[in-house]
Amino acid sequence: MAIEIRGWTHTYSGKVRDLYESEDPKLAHLILVVASDRVSAFDHVLEPAIPNKGKYLTTLTNWWFDRLDVPNHTSNEIAVPAEVAGRGTIAKKLEMFPIECVVRGYISGSGWKEYEANGTVCGIKLPKGLHFGGKLPEPIFTPAYKAPMGEHDENITFERVIKLIGEDNATALRNLSIKVFNRASELAEQAGLILADTKFEFGIDPATGEITLGDEVLTPDSSRFWSKAAWDRGERKDSFDKQIVRNWLAENWNQQGTPPELPKEIVAQTADKYAELVERLTSEIS
Structure with missing residues (x-):
């Protein structure tokens, strides 16, 4: 699954990313994050991969980092190895919070299902009469607990976040998440796009003690963008x-056993969606 990279030791593979540590002890504070072309849905890695997906995600994450006034995990201390140029990131190791910081500006996805049932999203009471895809009165912070490997992440209340990481950190994550969401929404609007919802992950930078934005940011894998038109x-x-992938799987698989191979046309359509988003954002906004 992960490739060999000279001078680096592969330490972990998630569904779509591979992590490496440097064999140089002087670089023990850094980590190499490689975005693969793998695609996942319903907690399964699917075949085949989406061509150039890793490059799309890395390009977009770096583009956003350059435009967000928040500390991030990237490091310019050394160059990305040639073997993973374009989809690798040299990053500072962070002490990650076990929280997915989800922000919703519009109601859809799992939030819509909960709203239909209870009139709430993650315990937050919302106005009556909202429609699928409707804009919320203001963005809401709807965190999730990052479960151990092999278990499902769990939507939690803000009170639970306080219990997990303390009130000061919980408040800081909520404020930072909404700040970044609002700024990203403004930029997306310039490209004729709506940022419906997204998730961020933060950690503490041991060198500075600052809360720092890590992982991928505002990509098609972590966010829901719509055409404003x-x-x-x-x-x-x-x-x-990758909603195209989810929709096809939902229609062609009962989520039992091994998922079927994705048809060529679904792979191509998904790659086109990723490419179009990167093009619209990076070409429309300076």
Whole structure:
């Protein structure tokens, strides 16, 4: 799954990313994060991979980091190895919080299902009469607990976040998440896009003690972007992400056993969505 990289030792592979540590003791504070072309849905890694997906995600994450006024995990101390140029990131090791910082500006996905059942999202009471894909009165922070490997992440209340990481850290994560979401929403709007929801991950930088933004940021894998023109026409389900894959799987697999191989046309359509989002953002916004 992970490739060999001279001078680096592979230490971990998630569903879509591979991590490496330097064999140089002087670089023990750094980690190499490689975004693969693998695609996952319903907690399974699927075949085949999406061509150039890793490069799309890395390009977009770095583009956002350059425009967000928040400390991030990237390091310019050494160059990315040639073997993973374009999809690798040299990053500072952070003491990560076990929280996925989800921010929603519009209601869809799992949030819509909870709202239909209870009128809430992660325990937050919302106004009556909202429609699928509708804009919320203001963005809301709906965190999730990052479960141990092999278990499902769990939506939790802000009170639970306080119990897990303390009130000061919980408040800081909520404020930072909404700050970044609002700034990203402004930039996306310039490209004719709506940022419906996203998730961030933060950690403490041991060198500075600062809360620092890590992982991927505002990519098709971590966010739901819509065309503003399509949304204005009343279209709510055509997002710039792997929803094409999820929809096809839901129609062609009962989530028992091994998932089927993705058809060539689904792979191509998904790659086109990723490429279009990168193009629209990076070409429309300076």
